[in-house]
Amino acid sequence: xxxxxxxxxxxxxxxxxxxxxxxxxxxxxxxxxxxxxxxxxxxxxxxxxxxxxxxxxxxxxxxxxxxxxxxxxxxxxxxxxxxxxxxxxxxxxxxxxxxxxxxxxxxxxxxxxxxxxxxxxxxxxxxxxxxxxxxxxxxxxxxxxxxxxxxxxxxxxxxxxxxxx
Numbered sequence: 343x344x345x346x347x348x349x350x351x352x353x354x355x356x357x358x359x360x361x362x363x364x365x366x367x368x369x370x371x372x373x374x375x376x377x378x379x380x381x382x383x384x385x386x387x388x389x390x391x392x393x394x395x396x397x398x399x400x401x402x403x404x405x406x407x408x409x410x411x412x413x414x415x416x417x418x419x420x421x422x423x424x425x426x427x428x429x430x431x432x433x434x435x436x437x438x439x440x441x442x443x444x445x446x447x448x449x450x451x452x453x454x455x456x457x458x459x460x461x462x463x464x465x466x467x468x469x470x471x472x473x474x475x476x477x478x479x480x481x482x483x484x485x486x487x488x489x490x491x492x493x494x495x496x497x498x499x500x501x502x503x504x505x506x507x
């Protein structure tokens with residue numbers, strides 16, 4: 343009985359979390375001035391290719407592991423190493439192709455101006471993450487740029503997660 347309650351609790355928590363993510367995502371896309379239909383299409387662009395992207399990334403990880411194993415052997419088979427590297431490169435190419443297709447479809451959907459705004463928002467998130475990474479560094483330099491507030495950073499992170507960046 344306790345297991346059933348625990349499982350139901352976890353499922354309820356997951357549903358709440360998914361709902362909160364959806365609200366945050368929609369809020370951010372609305373901030374870009376997208377209509378409800380554009381928002382749905384925008385999310386679909388990224389959701390439709392998520393499995394393909396995950397498979398390609400998983401294949402890269404598999405090839406990396408194979409390469410590490412091959413390089414541990416005392417007598418390394420160079421042909422096998424080359425084969426694994428080619429397969430990893432092919433998977434890497436698939437990742438980039440999915441990303442480019444997504445970008446082009448999103449740009450067609452939302453237009454150049456909004457697409458540029460989107461890229462700028464993602465750039466700001468990258469800058470914020472870099473600041474946080476070097477905040478405690480003894481060699482850090484004061485960059486004087488504006489910090490993102492917690493809500494804005496959460497929204498931008500949600501967008502980055504949606505775009506798989």
